[in-house]
Amino acid sequence: MRAVVRKHAVDDAGKGIQEVARQLGVTQRTLRFYEDKGLVEPQRIGSTRVYSKRDVGRMQLILRGKRLGFSIREIKEFLDLYDVDPDHVEQMARLAGRVRERIDDLEHQRAAIEETIQELRQIEQEASARVRQIGRAESRD
Known part of the structure; x- marks a missing residue:
């Protein structure tokens, strides 16, 4: 019963790491890397990462920035400016x-x-x- 409750909590709050990775065409390791760099901050439900629409949007911007040749530092600067x-x-x-x-x-x-x-x-x-x-x-x- 607990697994069912947890799944519904993830569905209501956002998307799990597998779904987001598949949606963005990246690995879960990539998502964890950008989380470690402080570029995205998914919520945690227990040990499960839950990505909001905002997190997915930020990841799309991050991936686009990397594709265009910007450094992680530059991408972080753009995202930080957006927030303030x-x-x-x-x-x-x-x-x-x-x-x-x-x-x-x-x-x-x-x-x-x-x-x-x-x-x-x-x-x-x-x-x-x-x-x-x-x-x-x-x-x-």
Whole structure:
């Protein structure tokens, strides 16, 4: 009977870790990691973690921030600002600045990658030409 009561308590209060992990496409270990870092604070019913809609929303923002290349420290800063700034003005201003920095970094990386690709193509052409040249010289012998 106790397990049934506990399950209903979880259903009423939010979602369990397995359901949230499945919903977000992450492992339970990932959820526990972000909890350890202080980014989400699910309720506890006994030893069971219970995630509210707010927790799930925060996790979606965390995962999006990671996907976009932001550090855990930066993500925590954005989330903390959201909690203390009711109008979210400071949060949005800092976010805009960090996004601009991230775009600049990615554009520099793209330029470096394009330069590297060009250089590699040149090396490939030179090496292939040398192989063809050696192959013709050997076929004449």
